[in-house]
Amino acid sequence: MSHAVELRGIVKRFGTFVANDCVDLVVKAGEIHAIVGENGAGKTTLMNVLFGLLQPDGGEILIDGKPIVVANPRAAIAAGLGMVHQHFKLVPSLTVAENVFLGMERGRAGFVDHKAQIAETERLSRDFGLKVDPTEQVGLLSVGIEQRIEILKVLARGARIIILDEPTAVLTPQESRELFQTLRGFVAQGMTVIFITHHLEEVMAVSDTVTVLRLGRKVDTRPTADVTKNDLVQMMVGRSVSFDRRQREPSTGGTVLSVKDLWCRDDRGLPAVRGVSFDVRAGEVVGIAGVAGNGQTELAEVLSGLRPASHGTFRIHGEDLTAASPRRIRDTGVAHVPGDRVVRGVDRQSSIAANILMGRQDTPPWARGSLIDWAVVRERSSEMMERFDVRASGPDALVKSLSGGNMQKVVLAREFSHDADFLLVDQPTRGVDIGATESIHNEIMRQRADGRAILLISVQLDELIALADRILVMFNGLIMGELPGDSVSEEALGLLMAGVQTGPDRAAVA
Numbered sequence: 001m002s003h004a005v006e007l008r009g010i011v012k013r014f015g016t017f018v019a020n021d022c023v024d025l026v027v028k029a030g031e032i033h034a035i036v037g038e039n040g041a042g043k044t045t046l047m048n049v050l051f052g053l054l055q056p057d058g059g060e061i062l063i064d065g066k067p068i069v070v071a072n073p074r075a076a077i078a079a080g081l082g083m084v085h086q087h088f089k090l091v092p093s094l095t096v097a098e099n100v101f102l103g104m105e106r107g108r109a110g111f112v113d114h115k116a117q118i119a120e121t122e123r124l125s126r127d128f129g130l131k132v133d134p135t136e137q138v139g140l141l142s143v144g145i146e147q148r149i150e151i152l153k154v155l156a157r158g159a160r161i162i163i164l165d166e167p168t169a170v171l172t173p174q175e176s177r178e179l180f181q182t183l184r185g186f187v188a189q190g191m192t193v194i195f196i197t198h199h200l201e202e203v204m205a206v207s208d209t210v211t212v213l214r215l216g217r218k219v220d221t222r223p224t225a226d227v228t229k230n231d232l233v234q235m236m237v238g239r240s241v242s243f244d245r246r247q248r249e250p251s252t253g254g255t256v257l258s259v260k261d262l263w264c265r266d267d268r269g270l271p272a273v274r275g276v277s278f279d280v281r282a283g284e285v286v287g288i289a290g291v292a293g294n295g296q297t298e299l300a301e302v303l304s305g306l307r308p309a310s311h312g313t314f315r316i317h318g319e320d321l322t323a324a325s326p327r328r329i330r331d332t333g334v335a336h337v338p339g340d341r342v343v344r345g346v347d348r349q350s351s352i353a354a355n356i357l358m359g360r361q362d363t364p365p366w367a368r369g370s371l372i373d374w375a376v377v378r379e380r381s382s383e384m385m386e387r388f389d390v391r392a393s394g395p396d397a398l399v400k401s402l403s404g405g406n407m408q409k410v411v412l413a414r415e416f417s418h419d420a421d422f423l424l425v426d427q428p429t430r431g432v433d434i435g436a437t438e439s440i441h442n443e444i445m446r447q448r449a450d451g452r453a454i455l456l457i458s459v460q461l462d463e464l465i466a467l468a469d470r471i472l473v474m475f476n477g478l479i480m481g482e483l484p485g486d487s488v489s490e491e492a493l494g495l496l497m498a499g500v501q502t503g504p505d506r507a508a509v510a
């Protein structure tokens with residue numbers, strides 16, 4: 001079999017830090033090649049080098065057996081490469097077709113031929129089974145559809161070798177299955193796929209070959225059929241990791257959060273949450289499951305003061321906070337890990353220490369009066385980096401230089417160290433490697449043992465099953481049902497998530 005991509009001895013340094021240390025990689029034409037490794041192992045860096053976004057400090061790149069210099073992404077695209085990034089880059093005010101052809105508009109003499117662009121988008125969409133409406137405005141679409149558009153963009157530029165960086169991190173299980181069908185379709189047509197993931201079940205289910213990176217070096221490349229999940233964990237982390245359901249005694253604590261008949265609207269003004277009521281008690285983890293777009297995000301936004309409720313109330317320790325500001329809600333004792341770390345979770349331009357300080361600029365010992373004590377901030381930040389396993393040179397490192405998973409750990413370190421009675425935790429392990437996922441799960445259980453009330457929103461059913469005392473399933477803005485965390489099956493959850501309350505024969509749909 002010929003080689004679609006061959007990397008020989010790629011070295012990439014940032015200052016004195018070696019992110020890729022003489023990495024060799026062979027990707028055969030027509031295969032699905034998975035790349036795995038801990039946060040900061042150098043996966044994104046290696047793909048950015050291949051795609052011409054970074055220039056290597058050493059090594060060679062061959063595409064289809066021919067050595068090339070990938071001076072920039074334009075050169076990569078000309079060589080047949082396409083890349084779907086960890087964070088999407090679409091223009092919300094443009095239509096689907098306009099986004100697909102952005103920067104390579106069809107037309108003549110400065111006039112965009114919208115008809116041609118729509119027709120071409122439709123053709124690609126049909127040929128590759130990526131369902132979209134070319135005339136729809138992108139700003140209103142779900143992340144699953146945004147990703148389809150990113151893939152269509154790559155296809156419209158003629159890519160034959162497609163790189164996807166953590167494509168499933170933002171997808172629901174259903175959307176992930178659809179994506180994998182699409183990827184299989186690509187290789188069936190002779191294309192080659194490279195994808196980065198933290199989910200080993202995905203590696204086992206869809207890849208032909210898997211490469212493990214660790215601390216900037218390649219550990220091994222193996223046919224997927226020859227390895228087990230445990231082998232991969234060992235290669236990635238150097239130890240085994242437990243994913244068992246956690247032991248949990250029922251909570252006997254008092255009610256901390258009480259939500260009554262709560263309603264709110266989405267960005268388009270349509271009802272997103274339609275009359276939900278539930279309590280979360282001290283020392284309890286209540287999970288919220290559901291396919292994305294069924295009101296979970298809006299619910300979290302209302303509870304953190306970022307979106308107004310249109311009806312109903314929520315209280316913390318009996319205090320009505322329905323109309324309170326985010327600041328007041330936080331001061332009352334609510335910590336919030338937002339679902340989208342890039343938009344709201346961190347200030348990328350600032351240091352880790354400055355990010356950990358956020359929200360306590362006038363709280364001793366972080367500050368005396370209005371004067372911030374940076375020595376204390378740095379020392380505390382170092383302690384938290386240790387406890388949450390944030391991999392970086394130190395508390396002064398800029399957040400934008402961190403790998404995706406390490407950014408997420410900074411948000412968790414900040415929020416979990418607040419003295420809050422209620423933790424609102426949205427997708428805490430999105431983009432986080434398996435070793436760190438285990439430590440985040442441990443930390444959630446430690447917070448629970450300390451008597452905190454925790455609302456855990458996750459699209460990952462195994463995470464909810466592992467941690468939650470009770471799981472509420474949201475569908476179309478309603479709570480469809482409540483299941484006990486320690487005995488529920490993924491199938492039962494899947495049914496409720498699809499909006500089916502009875503009739504197990506429809507389970508296959510989910």
Ligand SMILES: Nc1ncnc2c1ncn2[C@@H]1O[C@H](COP(=O)(O)OP(=O)(O)OP(=O)(O)O)[C@@H](O)[C@H]1O
Pocket residue numbers: 014017019037038039040041042043044045046391392400401402403404405406431433
């Ligand atoms: N522009 C940069 N400046 C300084 N250091 C960087 C830069 N980009 C990446 N790094 C460092 O290089 C290492 C590898 O980062 P990379 O983003 O490749 O990791 P990754 O394997 O993709 O991790 P993740 O799973 O968290 O996305 C990290 O330690 C990161 O902090």
Ligand SMILES: [Mg+2]
Pocket residue numbers: 043044045086165403404
């Ligand atoms: Mg990465």
